Amino acid sequence: ELGDYDHYMLKEIYEQPRALAATFSAAGGHEVADSAFGECAAEIFDRVKAVQIVACGTSFHAGMVARYWLEELAGIPCEVEVASEFRYRKRVQIPGTLLLTISQSGETADTLAALRDAGTDDFVGSLVIANVDNSSLVRESDLVFLTRAGAEIGVASTKAFTTQLVGLLMLTIALGRRNGLPQGREQELVNALHALPDYVQQTLALDTAIKALSEAFIPKHHALFLGRGIHYPVAMEGSLKLKEISYIHAEAYPAGELKHGPLALVDDDMPVVAVAPGDELLEKLKSNLEEVRSRGGELFVFADRQAGFTSEPRVRVLAMPHCPEVAKPIIYTVALQLLSYHVAVQKGTDVDKPRNLAKSVTVE
Numbered sequence: 001e002l003g004d005y006d007h008y009m010l011k012e013i014y015e016q017p018r019a020l021a022a023t024f025s026a027a028g029g030h031e032v033a034d035s036a037f038g039e040c041a042a043e044i045f046d047r048v049k050a051v052q053i054v055a056c057g058t059s060f061h062a063g064m065v066a067r068y069w070l071e072e073l074a075g076i077p078c079e080v081e082v083a084s085e086f087r088y089r090k091r092v093q094i095p096g097t098l099l100l101t102i103s104q105s106g107e108t109a110d111t112l113a114a115l116r117d118a119g120t121d122d123f124v125g126s127l128v129i130a131n132v133d134n135s136s137l138v139r140e141s142d143l144v145f146l147t148r149a150g151a152e153i154g155v156a157s158t159k160a161f162t163t164q165l166v167g168l169l170m171l172t173i174a175l176g177r178r179n180g181l182p183q184g185r186e187q188e189l190v191n192a193l194h195a196l197p198d199y200v201q202q203t204l205a206l207d208t209a210i211k212a213l214s215e216a217f218i219p220k221h222h223a224l225f226l227g228r229g230i231h232y233p234v235a236m237e238g239s240l241k242l243k244e245i246s247y248i249h250a251e252a253y254p255a256g257e258l259k260h261g262p263l264a265l266v267d268d269d270m271p272v273v274a275v276a277p278g279d280e281l282l283e284k285l286k287s288n289l290e291e292v293r294s295r296g297g298e299l300f301v302f303a304d305r306q307a308g309f310t311s312e313p314r315v316r317v318l319a320m321p322h323c324p325e326v327a328k329p330i331i332y333t334v335a336l337q338l339l340s341y342h343v344a345v346q347k348g349t350d351v352d353k354p355r356n357l358a359k360s361v362t363v364e
């Protein structure tokens with residue numbers, strides 16, 4: 001089953017162009033029809049005024065990315081919370097809230113319990129984005145969007161995350177249409193979804209360059225990941241991947257928080273990874289990064305190849321494919337998946353079955 005790959009994780013990273021295309025086309029492709037989410041989706045979507053996302057781990061990070069899309073593109077207030085916290089908190093519910101769970105397995109105990117607990121609250125309905133048909137979350141939700149990632153065997157979630165983002169962007173379009181998303185903007189988003197497999201393929205072509213960067217992490221015990229805006233959850237996902245499979249302690253921070261504490265940690269033993277596509281926040285991020293460099297830290301900058309970053313002593317730049325804004329969280333995540341993979345392989349850890357972890361967490 002592994003074919004030419006050494007690990008399932010690598011195989012699954014490389015399956016992403018196909019998985020993304022399959023997820024988009026199985027959900028109706030360009031049409032982005034309400035029916036992709038279930039028979040009574042239109043009726044529920046018409047009443048949605050807010051979205052509450054609940055998930056764990058990597059699926060939680062997908063929800064964090066989606067929050068930016070739902071608020072910015074669809075104008076819909078969105079909260080995101082890890083399932084284990086959501087369950088145990090007394091909440092104040094905005095009327096007209098859609099409960100959205102996200103789960104590769106559809107069996108994560110905390111997420112399932114959150115859905116069950118929420119049953120009595122005043123939600124307009126529940127939607128799950130899941131990769132396993134007929135799983136518990138699928139059976140117990142009003143609406144379902146199935147990702148078509150295929151079986152994900154590696155404990156580290158890769159293709160499930162990126163296909164979840166396809167479902168989440170399609171949901172943003174479906175809700176945005178009801179809330180003034182201009183037709184032309186919708187067309188641009190659909191075009192980006194259509195072209196996504198190609199941008200991911202271009203990112204996979206950087207594998208050798210990413211492996212070369214990864215070598216610097218092997219002797220390290222800690223790493224910082226920085227991002228701003230929608231790229232902060234991408235940094236969180238990159239840091240989760242690194243800690244999960246390479247056992248290097250990694251933390252993610254919104255870049256602007258650096259000087260409010262974590263900058264004290266930065267020295268020449270602390271590599272800093274910056275997710276810095278050429279967005280409007282780039283200039284601020286550049287000045288944050290300058291602070292790190294002047295303290296002896298080594299920077300690894302993942303930047304759009306048109307952004308004008310160049311490598312210099314202690315700053316190593318990986319020039320990423322140029323692509324539409326909405327595709328960026330996906331392709332930068334793919335690059336960080338490869339970074340973690342290569343660090344872990346060279347450290348000799350059990351990449352597909354990291355210590356202490358299970359693929360599906362069915363206990364609370």
Ligand code: M6R
Pocket residue numbers: 056057058059102103104105106107108111155156157158240241244359360361
């Ligand atoms: O099956 P789920 O998406 O509900 O799983 C949630 C988390 O347990 C999972 O994403 C976990 O964080 C991964 N091992 C991360 O790579």
